[in-house]
Amino acid sequence: MLKKNDQKSPLGEVFGFPIKNDGSKAQRYRKQKLCPFNNKVPNCTKDKANNPLGVCSVWHNGVSVITCPTRFREDWLIIEKAAEFAFGSQATWTSISEIKLVDKNGQSAGNIDFVLVQYNEKGQLINFASLEVQGVYISGNLRNPFEEYIKNPSKDFEWPTGYNYPKPDYLSSSRKRLIPQMLYKGGIFQSWKRKQTVAIQKSFFETLPSLPITTKEKADIAWFLYDLEFNEEQNQNNLVLTKTVYTEFEPALLRVTTPEPGDVTNFINILQSRLDEHLDKNSPDAPSLTDIISN
Secondary structure, three states, rough: OOOOOHOOOEEEEEEOOOOOOOOHHHHHHHOEOOOOOOOOOOOOOOOOOOOOOOEEEEEEEEEEOOOHHHHHHHHHHHHHHHHHHHHHOOOOEEEEEEEEEEEEOOOEEEEEEEOOOOOOOOEEEEEEEEEEEEOHHHHHHHHHHHHHHHOOOOOOOOOOOHHHHHHHHOOHHHHHHHHHHHHHHHHHHHHHOOOEEEEEEEHHHHHOOOOOOOOOOOOEEEEEEEEEEOOOOEEEEEEEEEEEEEEOOHHHHHHHHHOOOOOHHHHHHHHHHHHHHHHHOOOOOOOOOOHHHHH
């Protein structure tokens, strides 16, 4: 893994390979805009199919942060680990991607990234579970450095820091994507008493509130935490499972959806300031709410 001081641009992997890899295979993938991570088609389709944003991961604080959920499909490790949790190590299983989920009223609850299905020797389905895969949203502009790099790919590519420099947006990734999915789609699977699994990067999970953990046997949800480890010999990153966290559904979701309140005094001071402006910028003679609380 590169040291933080060695980062010259936000680009981690482009079309599957670190930008410092200028081997013939890496060059071919960049030229043909290919995806090595089991995309639904041979080419990268991120953002735009005809002009894909082929960035798999970005550098941030010395870590290669996965931005594309397809990046997690390397060697199908995420499917194997999820199925082992849901069905045990001896089960016969497969996976089906992008299955539409509807509620009691027929309204769409969104698509499940992967539904793991266990079946018997006659091909009859006997159990199922869900797998949600979550990359990290990016704030700032990632396409500009990508397009500049792809004009003349070089391991020495640099991109100046400053306004609009791309970086991970963990808060939006959890509030706008992961948590709503777990609440709505996860709530349906929980009512069916089916196991749920989540594949995310370790650095993303660490931005979530500390979850109450349980044992594997009691768990409703298994959180599989992955990272990218650089292999010097291969000159590329490998997806590795670093940790698995087991939680029950309701305690975990209650924890991540319950905000940690700030100091009420700060909020009162803001209200008092706005009230002063509303009253023609003249502070009232009566004691303020802050004074009453402090006394």
